[in-house]
Amino acid sequence: MESSRTVVRGLTARLVASRVCSLPLRMRLRYEPADPCAVRATFFPHGAEPVEWVLGRDLLADGLEGRAGHGDVRIWSATGRGDQAMYIALGSRAGSALLEVPVRDVRSFLESTEALVPRGTEAGRIDWDTELAYLLPQS
Helix, strand or coil: CCCCCEEEEEEEEEEECCCEEEEEEEEEEEEECCCCCEEEEEEEECCCCCCCEEEHHHHHHHHHHEEEEEEEEEEECCCCCCEEEEEEEECCEEEEEEEEEEEEHHHHHHHHHEEEEEEECCHCCCHHHHHHHHHCCCC
């Protein structure tokens, strides 16, 4: 689903439990030009509450080309899988997850976001006064 304001894409990822075991996992990517650097990734685990992570759009794009990220979020292309899959590793104090995601779905999603806000033009869409007011204490 796309509008002039938002790009939303549902896809099926795989939650990797081990080298031989993975489970399907519904996932939704959401991009809003009002927050031009971020992609919201919501995961819908079977029988549990949805979990949302905020990923950098550039980080997701860089992960299509090679290794990207460090710490809590790391993304890389799948070796030996051609252009079919990429991995997203997420970690927090609550736990960690390794997801296998279809490259074509992520690439298509990112192309749609870039049609709204081309990469490199994000700073021109940020309301800096509002952001500074949020960050700085009120006197």
